Amino acid sequence: MYLKQLTLRNYRNHVEFKANFAEGVNVITGKNGTGKTNMLDAIYYLSVCRSYFIAIDQPLVRQGEDFFFLEGVYFNMVETKVDCTMRAGGRKVFKLNNNVYPTLAEHIGSIPVVIVTPLDIALIYEGSEERRRFLDIALSQTDREYLLALSSYKRCLEHRNSLLRNPNGPEWEDIVPWDVQLVQHGKYIHQKRNELIKKLSKTCTEIYQQISGGGDEIGLEYISQLNQQDFENLLEKGKYVDSSSGRSNFGIHKDDLNFHLGGQNIRRFGSQGQQKTYIFSLKLALFKYLKTETKKAPILLLDDLFEKLDSSRLSNLVSMVSRGEFGQVFITDTDRKRTEASLKGCLVDVQFFEL
Amino acid sequence: MNLPSLLLEEAVNELSKFPGIGKKSALRMVLHLLKNNPEDSDKLGQAIIKMRNNIRFCQTCGNVSDHEECNICTNQLRNRQTLCVVEDLRDVMAIENTGQFGGLYHVLGGVVSPIDGIGPDKLNIESLFARLTSGEITEVVMALPATVEGDTTMFFLSKRLSDYPVRISTISRGIAVGGSLEYADEITLGRAMSGRVPYEV
Ligand SMILES: Nc1ncnc2c1ncn2[C@@H]1O[C@H](COP(=O)(O)OP(=O)(O)O)[C@@H](O)[C@H]1O
Numbered sequence: 001m002y003l004k005q006l007t008l009r010n011y012r013n014h015v016e017f018k019a020n021f022a023e024g025v026n027v028i029t030g031k032n033g034t035g036k037t038n039m040l041d042a043i044y045y046l047s048v049c050r051s052y053f054i055a056i057d058q059p060l061v062r063q064g065e066d067f068f069f070l071e072g073v074y075f076n077m078v079e080t081k082v083d084c085t086m087r088a089g090g091r092k093v094f095k096l097n098n099n100v101y102p103t104l105a106e107h108i109g110s111i112p113v114v115i116v117t118p119l120d121i122a123l124i125y126e127g128s129e130e131r132r133r134f135l136d137i138a139l140s141q142t143d144r145e146y147l148l149a150l151s152s153y154k155r156c157l158e159h160r161n162s163l164l165r166n167p168n169g170p171e172w173e174d175i176v177p178w179d180v181q182l183v184q185h186g187k188y189i190h191q192k193r194n195e196l197i198k199k200l201s202k203t204c205t206e207i208y209q210q211i212s213g214g215g216d217e218i219g220l221e222y223i224s225q226l227n228q229q230d231f232e233n234l235l236e237k238g239k240y241v242d243s244s245s246g247r248s249n250f251g252i253h254k255d256d257l258n259f260h261l262g263g264q265n266i267r268r269f270g271s272q273g274q275q276k277t278y279i280f281s282l283k284l285a286l287f288k289y290l291k292t293e294t295k296k297a298p299i300l301l302l303d304d305l306f307e308k309l310d311s312s313r314l315s316n317l318v319s320m321v322s323r324g325e326f327g328q329v330f331i332t333d334t335d336r337k338r339t340e341a342s343l344k345g346c347l348v349d350v351q352f353f354e355l
Numbered sequence: 356m357n358l359p360s361l362l363l364e365e366a367v368n369e370l371s372k373f374p375g376i377g378k379k380s381a382l383r384m385v386l387h388l389l390k391n392n393p394e395d396s397d398k399l400g401q402a403i404i405k406m407r408n409n410i411r412f413c414q415t416c417g418n419v420s421d422h423e424e425c426n427i428c429t430n431q432l433r434n435r436q437t438l439c440v441v442e443d444l445r446d447v448m449a450i451e452n453t454g455q456f457g458g459l460y461h462v463l464g465g466v467v468s469p470i471d472g473i474g475p476d477k478l479n480i481e482s483l484f485a486r487l488t489s490g491e492i493t494e495v496v497m498a499l500p501a502t503v504e505g506d507t508t509m510f511f512l513s514k515r516l517s518d519y520p521v522r523i524s525t526i527s528r529g530i531a532v533g534g535s536l537e538y539a540d541e542i543t544l545g546r547a548m549s550g551r552v553p554y555e556v
């Protein structure tokens with residue numbers, strides 16, 4: 001599966017953009033602010049019905065306009081067309097070959113995608129919510145049940161918290177049905193996250209060794225209160241804490257990931273280069289996972305690839321990409337010459353686009 | 356939106372309070388009214404006022420009605436042993452349109468939703484149990500939405516229903532029925548899939 005043609009209209013800074021892409025490597029170059037990242041974001045959007053950077057749609061519409069339109073023509077034995085129209089003040093409409101999708105969830109996962117951007121360093125530096133989002137993005141593309149369980153879980157949690165905030169103390173009897181559902185959905189989510197991390201951690205290590213040339217010992221660990229204890233027990237034992245704090249302190253909404261380097265947390269003990277390599281490895285491991293699960297090679301979006309990786313790591317990475325291990329790849333860079341030089345000898349088609 | 360007349364603006368504002376109607380559609384409706392005869396607007400206004408002032412809710416089941424009791428409750432040809440519990444009026448209409456159900460209804464007027472301050476006590480539930488005490492009803496079908504709120508409501512109902520000699524059943528519900536997938540799309544995805552960087556232009 002690859003993106004053959006992309007059309008953007010009024011998406012972020014783009015007025016009208018249309019291009020035909022190579023099945024191999026596509027390099028987008030241009031000065032800062034020309035819309036390279038926005039273009040990758042549009043490709044991401046067509047896959048998961050969302051921007052990677054902004055949760056709401058309104059700011060994605062080009063300033064002064066009242067709609068945006070995205071269209072991707074994909075090729076995988078046959079051509080399929082996906083388009084999205086989003087009107088200001090309205091709702092976005094996704095179509096597959098001109099038929100409107102009844103719900104967006106039906107589309108998500110049909111064109112798997114992995115994006116790597118310099119902002120992903122937030123996975124290491126920001127709070128646990130970033131790391132749970134990583135898990136959710138991965139699983140939402142492979143498991144519709146997961147998406148549903150996650151949404152039900154979050155909804156139950158909001159209701160439960162509002163009952164806990166009762167000024168006269170919570171009525172535990174009213175909380176019971178929410179707990180029943182919380183447990184049901186929470187256990188499913190925990191199981192899926194656990195399976196995902198088991199699958200990712202081995203691949204992540206392998207890729208890290210390939211990029212860094214060996215040496216560092218890395219690890220990926222899933223941290224969850226549900227790892228050791230039964231969720232029902234946790235809720236039962238947590239009643240006192242929950243009622244005195246007025247919110248739910250136990251469950252998969254407290255999950256986290258631990259990224260280690262040599263047995264220590266990479267945030268404190270990793271160099272910038274090691275951290276960046278870790279993120280790449282994690283994302284490329286996600287790529288392989290999605291490929292296995294969906295039986296399609298995801299589209300790989302590498303934003304500002306040439307930032308901050310030292311040249312030997314970079315050339316290991318580029319050579320993995322250019323051996324065709326990753327299907328269709330989009331790379332952005334400000335410096336065309338630099339990219340051209342490092343892709344010399346690339347075994348797959350390379351096409352350059354200047355914005 | 357800048358409108359050249361306050362009268363126009365007021366009408367647009369009122370219309371845009373409808374679910375699914377934005378300012379633009381509201382303006383389109385108002386312009387349509389202006390194009391037609393004033394009598395048409397008059398008729399519309401009268402119909403709305405008359406509907407709102409005179410409509411009643413059935414004392415027995417909570418369905419809309421022109422009288423004290425609705426014409427489903429008074430219809431002696433219907434199966435009076437089976438009672439279908441629904442969230443609101445739209446469900447009554449939807450089920451009636453299928454033509455597959457010949458029993459009676461009970462409209463709860465909502466589902467349990469703590470974040471909106473709706474507990475079981477805010478729903479039309481006591482009158483449901485009052486109806487059951489006569490003993491005529493032998494089966495209660497819970498046709499509530501396939502959402503976490505619908506499930507919680509069913510949990511409360513079934514617990515209380517177990518005190519009565521009635522059979523309890525639910526309609527079969529697939530994912531496709533529920534609003535929960537919609538919800539997954541719009542809200543969870545928004546939080547899950549993006550939103551890390553504050554908006555800046
Ligand atoms: N809704 C919008 N309308 C107009 N311009 C926008 C909008 N959203 C973002 N931009 C502009 O897009 C530009 C950033 O594009 P970006 O894709 O980040 O550039 P690059 O990656 O090439 O450096 C910024 O100048 C920003 O102001």
Ligand SMILES: [Mg+2]
Nearest residue numbers: 036037303304
């Ligand atoms: Mg950029």
Ligand SMILES: [Zn+2]
Nearest residue numbers: 413416425428
């Ligand atoms: Zn009635």
